[in-house]
Amino acid sequence: MEEKGLFQYFTEAYTKNYANFEGRARRKEYWGFALFFMIIYFGLGMVMAATEMSMVGILIGIFILGSIIPIIAVTCRRMHDTGKSGWYQLIPFYSFILAVTGGDNGSNEYGNDPKNPDSGNEVEEIGTE
Numbered sequence: 001m002e003e004k005g006l007f008q009y010f011t012e013a014y015t016k017n018y019a020n021f022e023g024r025a026r027r028k029e030y031w032g033f034a035l036f037f038m039i040i041y042f043g044l045g046m047v048m049a050a051t052e053m054s055m056v057g058i059l060i061g062i063f064i065l066g067s068i069i070p071i072i073a074v075t076c077r078r079m080h081d082t083g084k085s086g087w088y089q090l091i092p093f094y095s096f097i098l099a100v101t102g103g104d105n106g107s108n109e110y111g112n113d114p115k116n117p118d119s120g121n122e123v124e125e126i127g128t129e
Contacts, residue, residue, distance in 0.1 A: 006032030013070040017077075021086060025077035026103055026114040033074050037067060075099070080110035 004012075009032035044063065048056035076086030079095070081103035089095045106113050 004029075007036055009033055010036035013074050014066075017070070017073060019069050019073055021073050021076045023077055023111040024081040024103060024108075024114050025074050026081060027078070027100070029114070030074055030078040030099060033070070037071070077110075080108075081114065083108045083110075 006028070009029040013033045040063065041060070044056055044060045048060065072089070075089045075095070078099055079086045079088045082098045082101050083104045084098060088098060103113065103115070
């Protein structure tokens with residue numbers, strides 16, 4: 001399986017995963033999205049400050065409005081990777097801790113492990129011998 005680049009995770013968040021709140025997002029997907037979002041946001045801000053053009057401010061507004069759903073969706077999938085509900089993103093510090101915490105190994109109630117999608121298909125029974 002070919003490893004995806006960080007920018008590919010960013011573009012997939014706006015294309016095939018725009019409003020996808022199902023499944024899991026590994027840390028690399030979440031932070032790759034966050035990295036390029038911030039690069040574009042601050043890049044547009046610097047252009048706006050350097051040129052004093054209000055048109056760039058309108059572009060920033062459009063970019064942020066168009067990004068609200070993918071931001072919530074990728075964060076929801078990141079929470080799912082740690083075994084938590086997507087609603088946990090509303091808890092400020094705890095959601096950051098979950099975003100930097102490694103995901104569950106194998107499958108959980110939200111889907112297969114995104115690092116190794118083939119490994120979580122078996123059901124583990126605890127305490128039965």
